[in-house]
Amino acid sequence: MTAGASIQQTAAHAARQPLLSVRGVKTYYGNIIALKGVDMDVHEGEIVTLIGANGAGKSTLMMTIFGNPRAREGTITYAGRDITKMPTHEIAHLSIAQSPEGRRIFPRMTVFENLQMGAAINGMAHFNQDLERVCTLFPRLKERLQQRGGTLSGGEQQMLAIARALMSRPRLLLLDEPSLGLAPLIVKQIFHIIKELNEKDGMTVFLVEQNAYHALRLAHRGYVMVTGNITMSGTGKELLENPQVRAAYLEGGHH
Structure with a gap:
């Protein structure tokens, strides 16, 4: 591929409407702010992963996308439609499915x-x-x-x-911590299946995962969350090679 073609592709990607778009989302539990103005996109056909330490707000973001808890500020759009205030059962009928944390x-x-x-x-x-x-x-x-x-x-x-x-x-599969508490061999199987769903069926996947190594190897793009803020984003490869990400999430932690 020529450099020009690559630039054109990148421009086309930027121009395309994301399948899922999160803008300025703030979510609270009572008076405690759990998400502090999150921006994030998932394009059709991508695997996007969100990594971060336990308690960073990753699961809260996934649940907020699904309408429970609700975003107090900001907007969430799916396939061009504003779903921020939509009830959870209606969101489920828009061909978004969730595999929640804790199964x-x-x-x-x-x-x-x-x-x-x-x-x-x-x-x-x-x-x-x-x-x-x-x-x-x-x-x-x-x-x-x-x-x-x-x-x-x-x-x-x-x-x-x-x-x-x-x-x-x-059309969009939300997976919350699919590898949590599982043996390494089972984790490998599950990540292999996610890859297959994406490559063979073209399924779009948003993956929240503590196992940063597996998640970033699998993902086209990733975001890093620290205490309710997105602090970094990039391709899976860029984040895997990033010294800060390596120090915080990868050192000694992968199988």
């Missing part, structure tokens, strides 16, 4: 029933097709369709949480 599957329901809950958002329109797809992505779940969610291992529950989100055929 939050329905423990008393079977794996199959959990997947039905995910598909209910778009009226079970392609249920059999989508069930087959997630069972191909997660063969472990296929073997456990009639098992209760609560009896699965941590890794299997995480797979179920992602699979449930995929059942609604999202």
